[in-house]
Amino acid sequence: MMKRTMGVMLVLILTAGFVFGQGSSEEKDTIVLGLSMSAHTQFLENVTDAALAQAEERGVEIISMNGNDDIDTQINDVESLITRGVDAIILNPLDRAGLGRSVDNVKAAGIPLVEVNTFTNNDKYDVYVGSDEVVAGKTQGNWVAKNMGESGNICILYGVMGHSGQIGRFEGVKQSLLDQYPGWTLLADMTGEWKRSEGLRITEDWIQTYGNEIDVIAAQNDEMALGALQAVQEAGLDIAVLGIDATPDAIQSVIDGGLKLTVFQNSKAQGSEAVNVAIGLVNGETYPKVYDIPYEEVTTENAQVYLERVSSWN
Amino acid sequence: MQINRTEVIKNLDRFKMVIILLLMIIVMSFASDVFLSGRNIMNVVRQISVNMILAVGMTFVIMTGGIDLSVGSILAVSGVVASSLLKNGSVDSILLVTIIASIVGGLLGLVNGLSIAKLKVPPFISTLAMMQIARGIAYLLSNGRPIVDLPKRFLIIGQEAFMGLPIMVIMMIVVVAIGYVLLQRTRFGRYVYYIGGNEEAARVSGVNVSRILILVYVLAGICAGFAGVILSSRINSGQPQAGLTYELYAIAAVVIGGTSLNGGIGSIGGTIIGAIIIGLIRNSMNLLNVSPFNQMVVLGVVILLAVILDMQSSKRMLKS
Amino acid sequence: MKGISKQFPGVKALNQVDFSVRYGEVHALIGENGAGKSTLMKVLLGMYTPNSGTISFAGKDVVIDSPHDALKTGISMIHQELSLVPDRTVAENIFIGREPVNALGLLDWKRLYAEAESLMRTIGMVFDPQQKVSDLTVSQQQMIEIARAVSYKSKLIIMDEPTSALTDKEVNTLYTIINGLKKEHVSVIFISHKLEEIFRIADRTTVLRDGELVGVKNNKEFNKELLVTMMVGRELNQIFPKEDVAIGDVLLEAKNLTRKGVFENISFSVRKGEILGFSGLMGAGRTEVMRALFGIDRLDSGEVFLRGEKVNIHSPQKAISLGLGMVTEDRKVEGLCLIRSIKENISMVTMKDYCRLSLINDRKETAHAQSKIEMLRIKTPNQHVKANSLSGGNQQKVVVAKWLAIKPGLIILDEPTRGIDVGAKSEIHKLMTSFVKEGLAIILISSELPEVLGMSDRILVMHEGRIKGEFLREEATQEKLLQCAMVENREGSYANQ
CATH class of the missing domain: 3.40.50.2300 (Response regulator)
Incomplete structure (x- = not known):
């Protein structure tokens, strides 16, 4: 290093x-x-x-x-x-x-x-x-719709407000879930500033207010998701926590049955x-305006593969 | 008669923040039915632990008329140090790691203290520089990445409880108790008051001013280092960007607690109230689902109001 | 001012006080600390709103709500703490906020300097308007404040203890200026503790005591004894109660103390039971010698012997451990933590004695503070009130108290009675006598000649960083000391005399 x-x-x-x-x-x-x-x-x-x-x-x-x-x-x-x-x-x-x-x-x-x-x-x-950040959000939203039915309550942990990831990823969840299925309600949202400690703190407070009402917490990155997961586990609740980024830590958590989903960028x-x-x-070569590197969904089924791939990077 | 009145006002002022705190609690208990639940109270206590520990160290610094902007960064360094020592297995004992990380914090504080007391660099500048230096060290040591996969034993500090009380809360209480005794009951604490009250008079009266000043910044560094270990254990990783802007919350807690930025006046008791008020505000706003932007505004306004209230009362005291 | 009352919760600071000043008159306002002088002046300046009473100025009833109002009405005040901007010039300070501008809205420097110069000339000052204020002496700065007041076309100027920081010669200059003001029909309210100067400069005197008017008299109808009696309400037979005390062995001897550019070759010795006075003009280097002797500032060369042994005092801690105490010149700057309690101030020097393993033994500390409060008769409801709630004299006693705790062999008193009232002053003097009776040695620095003459067994006179003369108690007179202090005087020629 x-x-x-x-x-x-x-x-x-x-x-x-x-x-x-x-x-x-x-x-x-x-x-x-x-x-x-x-x-x-x-x-x-x-x-x-x-x-x-x-x-x-x-x-x-x-x-x-x-x-x-x-x-x-x-x-x-x-x-x-x-x-x-x-x-x-x-x-x-x-x-x-x-x-x-x-x-x-x-x-x-x-x-x-x-x-x-x-x-x-x-x-x-x-x-x-x-x-495309929107795709990352959509990946989360689609996963929720597919695995958790057409209605429920979701809380969102934002990154730093105004960041393109924060705006785009929210847009994706909105388009794929909130707009699509009126049964899904946005229960609470707050910025965790991409930080694990903030994700933990905010989720603790949400659990106090809403407790079992929360079905899903969609965090806009893995760090916040891991913090949220810790609060959920400490409270002994069954809430699906989703992240984005596929950091080794988060993939390991998926394997261990912690996070339900992370999105590999x-x-x-x-x-x-x-x-x-x-x-x-x-x-002097030319390229299309958007050169897309696709997002990939990481769940229990494929987590091991991604972990090996990601671990080799560090 | 005049003096008695001053005393009465002083006592009222001391109560003022307690009254505000009680009002907050009453209002919140109506606004949210979970606010007073045992679990939420435990959450709040845990959430304020780190800031409380930083604020205890900050109280000493501000009491001398100084300021320490580097505690957030020092916290990050010590968290990274503790995490990497544990991760690469060079140190096994949690106790030893905690001590080493606190010493690292203390050493960075020592650099602050030396430059302030010996080289006469203003505290604002010295600690501003240290804020950058320490943040840089945290990134260097961690290569800019969070250090994860820490041994499970380490998580005891941040995640386990003893007789119903989270360990980190017990640690916070110990720090607060030590801080209280140091400031209110020892010679060192008294010298801190003297220096804040009138540095020149303290010097002429035989107080070794530079030694006390150095010790004060070392103490703030140790508190930051200790808090860094606790935060790392709490969030299960050593994060180089941990503690960004934490210095501001610590300063806010101390100021809301009635410590004068000119030094010489204040108490650990006040700081406790200040840290609780800040913690409660942040907790309450989440419980009430206040939007992210409004939260920032509210917190800023509260800090401003607290300082204005404080200035009003000291003005009143001067006029009487 | 008629029937002025000011009520603070629990305290009647002023009770039905009448006060008047005539055109072109110097009117002295006198009274012990806490008698209501400052409150009365603050009412006049609009800083306090009176509970009852009226103010009329130049024949018209006026309402004054703020110092700014007062200024517009024609009243200004020269405070004890001067309010000049040190890094700007004399002219800028006089016209601060009202600088003349040219057609472009830019500062018109030429006019600024010319106006400043002509203004100063009318009241008898000769300064270079382009000089920086920080280069002037305290007294010269005071003159600038007066010039500023005149520039506002003030008809009434309040001077709060204007001579407390001045040497005798500078005081004379001030008198000249005041006489100049009188000629311009400007009235002066002169607040002072020094009886002599009241008789020299004032036309009439108003005496206040405990918020009440005691009397107004033409100074011709007055004498000192009567004035003091009116102030304190009791007879004062002797202001300086120095008794003869047996003088013992040499306690401390200083040889050739030098701090370059500040003082040179200072040698003296002081014996047990002796009060050694240091006289001289302001800035003669007396305070500086004592600061260096006490380890606050560094010495460039010189030796100090204590009880015959050579000692190296490099810090105040060292001085204290050798049994030296120092009551500094300015109690607010170097003496007290004003925002801390009396108890804490008294224990400042000797905290170690009340601590075991660094923990404070509160009972011991409290008992000690109480004993000192009683011993020095410090007037306070209890030892937990803040030092800034005490009167100047009692504050000074607190400073003395903190040094007594170390049971010093030698105590240095630098201007111990400056700015405190007559009663407190005499108590401090009595204390000094009782100290030397117990075998202490005292070094007394004082700019008040009667005090040095009255209290000292031996007097050294300093001038421009050197010792110029030594006088025994019997042979010393005001004239001799003054003459000695002023040889080769290079003081600036700022007044036409």
């Missing part, structure tokens, strides 16, 4: 030295990509790792930055990538609207822009590599495909 961190830092330093020191005249044949990630979560770290690995394999330089959950930092990150004159930028926007201006700036500088995992409202980007594929697309754009 440590070695890789050191490696990444070394690459960063070397790249920075290369960009600032040599200018771009001498070794123009090496493509330099810029990667601006929004935050540190398990999922996004996987995307980052896959992107870095893919870049190494393809023999291109990559400058990796992280906004640490702060929109302003990320805007600055993008600015500095533009200033450094990278050949293409891969952007994982923290916020749909907040980075709209950055998209303009990148395009104004004539740099190809790939958005990964999340996309901005400003659609001037060249390609979006990722999975192929983080590795997002990271590596984003790099492939970026290199392709630099070389």
